[in-house]
Amino acid sequence: MTRVLTLLAALVVLAMPAAAQTGPLRIEITEGVIEPLPFANPDFVAENAAAAELARAISRVVAEDLTGTGLFREIPSNAFISQITSFNSPVQFADWRAINAQALISGAVSVGGDGSIAVKFRLYDVFAGQELGDGLQFNGTQAGWRRMAHKVADAVYSRITGEGGYFDSRVVYVAETGPKDDRRKRLAIMDYDGANVQYLTDSNAIVLAPRFSPTGDRILFTSYESGFPRIYVMDVASVGRRALPTQEGTMSFAPRFAPDGNTVVYSLTTGGNTDIYRMDINSGATTRLTSTPSIETAPSFSPDGSRIVFESDRSGTQQLYIMSANGGEPQRISFGQGRYGTPVWSPRGDLIAFTKQSKGRFHIGVMRTDGSEERLLTASFLDEGPTWSPNGRVIMFTRETQGESGAASLYSVDISGRNLKQIRTEGGASDPAWSPLQR
């Protein structure tokens, strides 16, 4: 009996291809290419004279957002065969196909009498000859034109890739000036692409590692302005701030919000020993989460708020651990050679980004939350402090150059390890923290 079945099974296997020929031809495609998708982004149509300059500027920002991801490549306008002169005139797909534009963005800008602007766009799949999604229009103020461009780019990105965008977001960081032994640091905030920089503090005191609240309205950071490291919370809109309560004779640092926006995890050092605590930001009530003689720091919540990943040198070197949000016995997740620090849980929940030190070099890497599938994305003299884009696709971090003239700057890299690039900032910059998408 078994033999008959085996024979039958063998015959089934043998028969498959033959059988396929009685129906449609079946093939499986398992290999493809990974390359930037070519798109055409003709200047947006200015629907009135006042919008002319704005229309051009907005289309440039849209194009820069998209090409900046490394996933898209803009086709230069001098290759265009047909132009878009009106938002509603039909698209000559053949013309765009001929220059291999796989996506086409058409847009229009108008300025209202009150100075408000309206930006609308459509996205086409050129080869399918179809519109991808419906046309969208954004209304806003002229001052917010960059945000509206980012909104358009986010929508395009999301319709093509299937995941949320990250262009309409901001980054808070530490702006640095001066030589290494007299470095001046101040908090600054900017758009994700480096535009619209504003300074949030002066440079009289060292400030470190700002972190956004889950809604992006507040920032936690560490400052030495009292003479000792302490945690402050700042309201982004008013720039007003207050120190979180602390005990005399202790240091507190490495704060991070829980997803609920009311709880903060941080490190507190007393008697030379650093452990992780959590605090209700409204009542000031604290709970100690770890109590070992080793260094426990850099805590980061899982997106559901149930767990905390952190670093500890309890094993002898810095390694990554995960514990319940209420403390308890942690599980070690990093086992590779070298030292692991500054873990940050991705907003999607599936990956943890970290800094790794190995053989005298620093890397930014990602691993799954069980520690498997570790991938190193960068390598340099000193890379550290990853932060996730709101969609979990890109990581920004600090890179510092070596030597007496060493300086810090911000870099970003796709989680595939591609598209490594520097974020342009005036002067040095470190400790970036990416905001959620703005609403």
Added chain:
Amino acid sequence: MALLSRGIILASVLALAACTNPDRFDSAGGAGGAGGIGGIGAPGSASDPRSPLYFQQTIGDRVLFPVDQSSITPQYQAVLDGQAQWLMTNTDYVAIIEGHADEQGTREYNLALGARRANAVQEYLISRGVASSRLRVISYGKERPIELCSDEACYSQNRRAVTVISAGLSG
């Protein structure tokens, strides 16, 4: 009381701030030099055993540590013995112990490591009889290097705990 503590802090902050760039005044590096600024209005010179300058330059105000370590090596136990003795003699002074790390580490970890180093010095001084109320610790992690190169020669100088003396506790 409030005025008093202000005075203490003023003095200590002055001394501390000066410590951030001693190299500018002493290209030889290493111990000493910071007193040049810290000594605004402070009496005494390095030869006056009651002066902070003497503490800094003759006794030695700093302890260096091996990579990732925070225990006091025998070589520096002698330095700390001298520091303790000086503090016991000159009871008008208080001290802030700054812990530092080299740049080869992540920011948060280095803050914690600097705290360990400062604490190790504090505990040693207390064990030698200095009242704990006269000592405070702070960590700067890798934020305030004194040597700038990216070699072990510089790193070894940056992995330090510095005892910064300040006057003011006169009554």
Added chain:
Amino acid sequence: MRIGYYISGAGHIALILFVLFGGMFNSTPEPFEVTEVSVISGAEFEAMMAAVQPPEATTDVAVPPPPALQEAPPPAESQPDPTPPQPVQPQVTEAPPPDPVPQSAEALPPQPAEVSDAAPVLAPPPQEQVVLAPDNSSRPVPRPAERVAPEPVAAPEPDTRVADTVTEEVVPDEAAETPREEAEAGAPEEATTQIVTEATEPPSAAPTTSVRPRTRPARPEPVAEAPREQPTPQPAPQQPAVQQPSTSDAVNDALRQALEGAAPATPTPAGQSGPPMTSGERDALRVAVQQCWNVGSLSSEALRTTVVVAVSMSEDGRPMNETLRMLSYDGGSEAAARQAFESARRAIIRCGASGFNLPRDKYAQWREIEMTFNPENMRIR
């Protein structure tokens, strides 16, 4: 040196003032004191506020609400769209429909029960084992390139234009409307076979510990190859040749019926189907589509989604674009499947535009094609 002195002096004065008047170390600090940052200059502050406010509509009444996401049926949509004469291309979808349902909806009937292809298709073994640069590897270290493709492509000659598809000297049609740069014989863009991250670039710095445990189910590689080779009419009919077709048909029909609960949709009488496609012919088609299947812009979820796409072919080897449809998907959400389908659709249309190289005499064999796009190998390279 002197500058340092000045900076230092200024700093100290500032510190003295700060300590004397700053109220630092008040014995009882107000724990919840809120302070404004007044140290920033007035002008700076104004500028900051001006810049901060517009987007933060929540705090300022004067500022209109942030760009409202609104479905904007632009005015002209109500007007009949004067579709100009546009040859060949079906313009069904061009006029933006007032219908909010995405056009591809008809292509996405949820067919969870459809397993027709899942079982029989055995993935061929990966053409190469992709591992992130183990440091004892003697393989040539791939250089970083913007493009990742199954076959490495050397950087083109300096003055060769990079074309998007490998074009022959003679472009069959479209040549007239193709701009110069595309009409020239193009070399394929430089490509590498795996993503080369900075961490893997210098061999010495290759991550020693990132032996990525690709927890992929063990794949019966030898077996996988077998069925592909077998159907080819190679002159090696060791089994009784007569028996095979009938038995296999019977078994397969039974299997199919068991799986689908329905008869095959397009039964072609065996007599008319002509000789079967050789594996070489099938591979040629597979390779042709692969060249245009760009998964670079897909989300990670879409990269976990396998889609089965059906297309009808015209006799000249071109896909009939309007027949392209997604039969089923597996592994991701419907939204992810849509993006995966769109990339598959682009691949078929783009690389099929000048006709796939298919044997005319076997048209009956490839009149209908079902392609399974499985991105598993493409996830991380």
